[in-house]
Amino acid sequence: MRDANHAEEPKRFEPKNPVQLDPPKDDPITPEYLAKCNGTNEGFPTLVAIKGTVFDVTKNEAYGPSGQYKVFAGKEPNRALAQSSLKPEDCVPEWEDLADKEKTVLDEWFTFFSKRYNVVGKVQRANL
Numbered sequence: 047m048r049d050a051n052h053a054e055e056p057k058r059f060e061p062k063n064p065v066q067l068d069p070p071k072d073d074p075i076t077p078e079y080l081a082k083c084n085g086t087n088e089g090f091p092t093l094v095a096i097k098g099t100v101f102d103v104t105k106n107e108a109y110g111p112s113g114q115y116k117v118f119a120g121k122e123p124n125r126a127l128a129q130s131s132l133k134p135e136d137c138v139p140e141w142e143d144l145a146d147k148e149k150t151v152l153d154e155w156f157t158f159f160s161k162r163y164n165v166v167g168k169v170q171r172a173n174l
Contacts, residue, residue: 059157070165075100077122077169084120085110093166095122096156097141101163122169128152139169 075093080100083093092104103109109119118126123137128148141152 059154059161061162065162068164071167072165073167074170075167077171080122080169081120085113085116091166092119094118094120094159094163095139095169096127096159097124097152098122098139098169098171099156099160099165100167100169101159102166103159103163106163124152127155 075095080093080095083090085092085104091102092106092109094101094103094109103119107113108115110116113119115132117123117132117134117137121137122139124141125131125138125144126133126136128141128144128151129136130151141149144152
């Protein structure tokens, strides 16, 4: 028998108001371009990347210059999201070494963003 909470699991990430999203794009976005998309440069969108996928959060003031999540804008803050941290030093892409529980939190953030924000590209990594 399933408990009532389990049935609600997929819905907990759903936006309160339905969001009409554009088809996802896979345009290459360099880390340098992403850094300019931090909400402070006129003419640039505000972007946040999670696990290499870039989301356009321009319409959400929380990611703008005076917003509570401005530290994430223009970055790929995987570690910070996974650890529920707002520290700038945690806003780095590296997350593979995190505990499984933190990886789950990061996956939940990815789901949350994917239901609210348009995917505008993929972070273009330098070939090592």
